[in-house]
Amino acid sequence: MTQSVSELAFAQQLSTNPKTDAQRAAILANPGFGDHFTDHTAVVDYVVDAQGNGGWQNARIEPYGPISLDPAASVLHYGQEIFEGLKAYRHADGSVWTFRPEANAARLNKSATRLALPNLPEQVFLDAVKGLVQVDANWVPSGDGESLYLRPFMIATEAFLGVRAAREVSFRVIASPAGNYFGGELKPVSIWISHEYARAGRGGTGSAKCGGNYAASLVPQLEAEANGCKQVLFLDPFNDNAVEELGGMNVFFVFKNGTVATPALSGTILEGVTRSSIIQLAKDRGLTVEERKITLDEWREGIASGDITEVFACGTAAVITPIGMLKDANEQIGSTDAKPGEITMSIREQLLGIQTGTVEDTHGWLTRLV
Incomplete structure (x- = not known):
């Protein structure tokens, strides 16, 4: 059953095999960019029912891992896919903050409209980001210029080969500790x-x-x-x-x-x-x-x-x-x-x-x- 936005709480299914403190510390010592990922992912599904009504449902935080897709999933054939990028920063007092996430949520929906994907309520976007970072807060690095890079994305998951907008969609957020994008000393x-x-x-x-x-x-x-x-x-x-x-x-x-x-x-x-x-x-x-x-x-x-x-x-x-x-x-x-x-x-x-x-x-x- 599709839930209204006000009822869309994120359930938690935590990983039974997260990285150990030592493994995580080794990664954070030299995170690179987009090379390593945290223990969890945020997921929300979108489904159009038999009456033609679409809605977001089944919001959850689950262990990071492969996505199971039918070989006929629309994203694999027609490229119905969008994504965003933002960062979480650890401040001196240990708290963790992100920068202008509302702008990312708005841009995601502009992209969704162009790619014939459903719009995602801003609050669901924000809750997905916050929920994931809260579970994986230990992955946010504290080194100079470092951050936790967040990658929200939306893909069409419905299995069919007709050329039309998909009726089943998945929105997800993954996270990756990040150092300097170009590496080393900043220079032109x-x-x-x-x-x-x-x-x-x-x-x-x-x-x-x-x-x-x-x-x-x-x-x-x-x-x-x-x-x-x-x-x-x-x-x-x-x-x-x-x-x-x-x-x-x-x-x-x-x-x-x-x-x-x-x-x-x-x-x-x-x-x-x-x-x-x-x-x-x-x-x-x-x-x-x-x-x-x-x-x-x-x-x-x-x-x-x-x-x-x-x-x-x-x-x-x-x-x-x-x-x-x-x-x-x-x-x-x-x-x-x-x-x-x-x-x-x-x-x-x-x-x-x-x-x-x-x-x-x-x-x-x-x-x-x-």
Whole structure:
């Protein structure tokens, strides 16, 4: 029987074989990123009944493990899948907090609407995140720059081969202790320009956080790595080679007049939670913030003239990462010897400080989990 949202309490079925304290400590000593997972997962099912009424039900915290799917499950054939990313941070007093989870819940539902998946009530999203972190609180690391990365996702589980929206869906949250996304000391990264491949097109799923967008970025990402770059930049060749985003990060430019600019949302760019937070923090400082079209030519000419003084990328996983060089097979823009910019590092430190509790949260962005 489908429960109403107000009745949707999370039952707990705890693992009988969790990692030992010693095993967990060994993992937390060098967590990497996305390499290890906690002992439990949060799950909520969605079913459309014979009368055509859909509802969320059977909310639970259960042991982490493989998902059993019918070979005909819709997600395997038609890619009905979306996901989110947010982090849990341990503060100095031992409490655990997360950053702007309501924004992630809202974006999940925007993605769900685009992929013909059911919307999930915000409170259920928040309860799933909180319930999982409370059970696996010992997995939240306390090292500098470390966090517990949370991955909520929704997949179509109904077994059928007709092309229509699935009537059975699973929402889940898993968690992974995380260190620095790019590893080691923070320094400007090199970015590869993709001229042959596109991440998304107008009218497509570029503004949705779905697996297909990331799958489309993997071949150019391999090309980037083969050329000594950490990430790949996508352009809109039908719009003067307008800068869109990296394979998984938004891009910002700092100009010598103090203006901070980022590509405008156009339906092909993901509306990043970190992106919107940076825009707000920049405005708080009195900086002029522009969301507008920025072309590859402007980037090239701005670096050459000194008009563009800093470039950085941002996202939940890496937070803020300075960009030193942009290159392709024919040219190099910027330098591998570039130093992280003053505004880049200042906003990064402020944002991380809010998340970790060392800087005042004047916008009410933090939610306590434990």
